[in-house]
Every structure is written in structure tokens, then in C-alpha cells.
Amino acid sequence: MKILLVYPKYPDTFWSFKYALKFISKKASFPPLGLLTVASLLPEEWEKKLIDMNVSALTEKYLEWADYVLISAMVVQKRSAIEVIRRCKKLGIKVVAGGPLFTMGYEEFEGVDHFVLNEAESTLPPFLDDLKNGCGRHIYTSKEWPDIRETPYPQWDLIDMKKYASMCIQYSRGCPFNCEFCDIIVLNGHKPRTKSKDQVLGELEVLYAQGWRGGVFFVDDNFIGNKKRLKTEILPTLIDWMKQKRYPFS
Template identity: 25%
Template sequence: MGLAYLAAVLEKYGYKVEILDAPALEIDYAKLPAELERRKPDIIGVTATTAVAPSAFKTAQIAKQVVPDALVVMGGGHITFIPEETMKAEPSIDVGVIGEGEYTLLELVETWEKGGDLSRVKGLILRGKDGSIKRTPPRPLIENLDELPFPARHLLPMERYKVFGKQETLGLIFTSRGCPYNCICCSSSLLFGKKFRARSPKNVVDEVEEFVETYKSNHVEFVDDLFIFDKKRVEAICREIKERGLDILWVCSARVDSADLELFKTLRRAGCVMIYLGVESGVQRVLNLMRKGTKVEQAVRAVRMAKEAGLQVVASFVLGVPGETWEEALETIRFAKRLDPDFAQFSLATPFPGTALYQYAKEKGLLLTEDWTKYTVLKPVMRTEELSEEQLKKLIKKAYFDFYLRPKIIWRYIRRGHTKELLVNVLGRYLWQYFKSKLGFR
């Protein structure tokens, strides 16, 4: 949705914008030149998280070859976290947008159109004609998020974005930005700052209503990192939904230390059907190593309350944090089974650029690779002093198999009609590798 926000701001100021969601439209590298040749844009923007950065680099190369006079701009998390490294890695990128991009990109476009000096635009990293790389001063964060227009969904192939296993279009909505916490695996605060900034309840539900009316779908996901950080605001959002008679089914995320039974019941009455809880570990020492700031007992309480309120629970867990032992990782897997959420998501601790974990891994020589395509959270890209690459591979497979391939879980999924999720999430990812390697677990 980041591109749709950028496009909406540019459209508001009279610029013609197109978004090409190449994966959704099945446009591969062979087809891309024709798409660019047909449009001949003045400015070409690409965005990338770390895992897809190599793909963005390839896209930038093709863009430069097909439209050599176009300004190629890159934004997103990867270039925000390691701007100089990114510019050096890919010479096809002329300009990088660092951090929040809406007003930076607008000013960049306005300046470029007038033939002005881009070095006067805040929030950029630039490549000079002599090949030198220069950063401009940072841009202040947007204080009033309500002033941003709603994302330009009309520029996206919305018919391609379906609810998993269904035909209805899924609406992704951001209601806040910023995170004040210090988890070593997370880089959110580098992108959006540590100050929590939120849209007003009316503004949020106005967008929900527009989505429902435009796309005739009642499926919404609030994709904030901290949706229920401000409980009074969330209660007000729920009231707005109810008062407008919006019959929607929605999903949100929460920290386990924000669990509140009455609030969870309020969410459920307003149409929330599922909540994503960041549990991360079943061992307090490991939570402390992660600087999570939560307690194991808070996770137990949060899952219990969510279930009591009638919400399905997705619980996330991280394995392989530096300092975690093999036995502690196994305890987290056992803890996940005892918690018994509806779905469990296991990840390997991954040192994404911008995180404290990345700095630690580089300093200690723990990185196994900087091939960004492998930074999927399911492949080991970092060893630890306690766990080898092979042990990490075993752990992630064991976690998924131990949790999902239990008779009670299989029966639960069959009863609820979730067999497709089971096949995709577990068997599709791991069964072939499992039988190939013939791993045995006790």
C-alpha cells in the first residue's frame, strides 16, 4: 500500500501516476521492457524490503536501459536502512528516498519538473554526475496522518488481492505509524520513527467505508504494528464501525502486554475475527535478550483472553536469537503447543539491515550470507554462538511439524474448513525438504 499512498499524494497535486504491480500482473523481466517502452515515464520509482531488493535492482537496471533519460528513484525499507550500501550496490538508482516518502517524493517531483537542485530536498540520498553519493538532511515525520489522502487503490489491480482461500477482495489499511519499543529484530522505528502517530477514528472508518462501497467486499486487515496501542482510539474506531452499520470482518495485531478482555470483546462485536499476537518466545530469558519488554505470563493471558472473546489467534514465535540455547528453542516450540493458538507462525531470527540484530551479527561475524533473497525468515542467514546453521534448519522444520501435524490440529482445520491453510503453510513449505533430508526428531 506504500506505493498507493505515494501515488495518491502526487495525484492530489495534479501529477499523472501509474502503478505497475508486476508480481500481481504476472509481468516478468522479459515483459517489463515493453511495458516501460509503451509508457516512457519521466520518473520511475521502485520500492523494496530487504528480501526483494535484488529484484528491485534488476528492475532499476531494465528501467535505465529502456528509458535512459528517466530519473530512477528507490524507496522503502531496504534503502532507508542501508542507503549508502544500496546506492553503491546498484548504479542504476539515481535517487533514494529515506523514511516516510509521501512529501519527500512530492517535493522531488516538483523540483525535478522545474529543473531545480535535488540536493535541497530533504530526505534523499543522491548520486552526483561524478558518481559521488550524498545525503540530504532528514525530513521531519508527518505529524497529522489525517492530512494524507486515502491510498490510490484505483491504480492497483485490486481484483488480484484476494482473501486467502476466498474470492473477496482484501482491503489493507494502515491506521498508525511509529513504534516506541526496542526489539532487536525489528526496524519499524527506523522507517516511521519511535513516536506513535495515529489517524483519527473517523478518518480510519471513512477509508473502511470507501473500500467497502467501492470494492463490494467486507474483508479488511488493519496492518499497523501497534493497532491497539491507544485503547481509547481503538474503542472509538469500533464505535464508528458499529454506528455506521458496517458489516465487516477484520484482522489486527497486538502486543501481548496490551491484552484486555473487555477491549477484545469490543473488537469482536465490531467485526474483528482474528488477532495476531507477538508472543515470540516461551522463555523469559530469551524475551529479555530480544528486548521485547513482555512477560511469558502475559502471552498466556493474552491468548486466553482473545479466545474467550471469540477471536481466532495467530501467535508468532522467533527461534535462533543470539544467546538462545537448543533446549530453550525447544521449550518455545512446546510452549506454542501449550498455548494452542489457532495458527502459529514460526520465524528464524533474521538480521535485517536497520535492526540491532544486524549490527550485532556483523560485529560478531555471525552472518552466513548477505544474499538478500535468502532473508525470508525461514532460512538461516545468521548462525549464533549457541546454534549452527544445520541446527537452525532443523528447528524451523521441527516447529512447524510439531505444531501443525498433530491430530487435534488437523481435525480442527478440517472441521473449520482450513485444510488449504494447513497444506500451504506446512506441507507445501516443508514436507518435500523433510523427506529429502530424512531428519529424525525425538
């Protein structure tokens, strides 16, 4: 099976940092952490390629290579996501869609063969089982909040790190607050779920081993959602690790 993971393009706004990034010779601020993690959840024997459209062009050559195109996007990427789906349908390529954009409004999108919504750790395994048995459903959803201590490390070898201003990791999901402008509690729940300190260190070690030296951004919904664990476990562990490695990350 050949899987092409596609991260749609951000529109050119202040927050895309398109012109600022040119001064530091980078193409994008952060890599698509969600898709890199999804890649690790897919069967190891599958062939995988990833195109971040903010970094590289999505050419016909890549689309024609794939058996399935797997798209993940946020709301701001909606227009680009629709165009990717249109191109896939024109070429007769099956489309799987997930992530915040589709979870919050999958009804708006035509041409998607399978919606794998909510958090991939819960909905991707049943989709893969059905796909193997030739009976894939149109929509996969879940009301469960998966234990992210069991989430695999992102598959960093699918990207060129040098094209990004910073790498990123996730320590927690969910937020205990109720801000009226925010959809995080709908997507990831009220109760913060955290990874273990060993898992966080493991992810940093992988980035270090890949040769990354630079910024590492925590993409958490609310990094201080669990203050006690953060103060007693994570921050002291991060401080010690950074000292031992002579401060490779900023």
C-alpha cells in the same frame, strides 16, 4: 509527466503464499499500500500506472511508456528491486526509489537517480518542487515524523482489487516498544501516530464504494500502540460502521 510505480516481486517462500493463493484464485495477499498512497501525493495531472510484480509482469512496454519509474520495496524484495533498476538503466529511464529497503541502506544501490527516503509525506513534496524547477537532488531525507492525519487516501483505482486476497489500511505508525529484532522504531519512530476515526472510516468507505467485499487488514507497526484511543474511539466506531453496512469486511 508519466509515472510508473513499481512494486518488486517477493521471493518464493512460505510467506509469499504463492501456492496457497492459487486455491482461492488470487495473485497476492495484499496490495502495495505505500505506493498507492504515494500515488495520491503526486500531482493530479500526472499520468500514473502501477505494476505490482507479484500480480502482473513488468513488460518493456510499461517501462518505455514512463518518464520516471518510482520503486518502493522492503528488504525481502531486494533482488527483484535491483533487477528493476538494471532494466530501467538499460532503457535510459530515470529511477526514483523509496520505502524501507532504500531508507535502511540506499548506499547499496547503483543506478538510482533520486532517493526519496523516510516517510513520503515529508520528503516527496521537496523532491517534487525541485523536479519542477529542474534541480532534483540525489538524496532526500527527513528526521521529522509527519502528521498522518493529513495523509491522503490511497489511489485504489490503480490496481485490480480482484487479484488480491485482502485489502489493507493503516491506522497508525510507530511503536512504543524496543524489540531488538525490529527496525520499526528507526523507520517510523517510538511514538505511535494515529489517524482520526473519521479518516479511518473514510478509507473504509472508499473501499466499500469501490465494491470491495472481503478481508481488510490493518498494516500498523503496532495496532495497539495507543490503547486508550483504540478502545475509546476506533473500535467502537468500527463496530458501529460494520453493523450499519451489514458486515461487508472480515
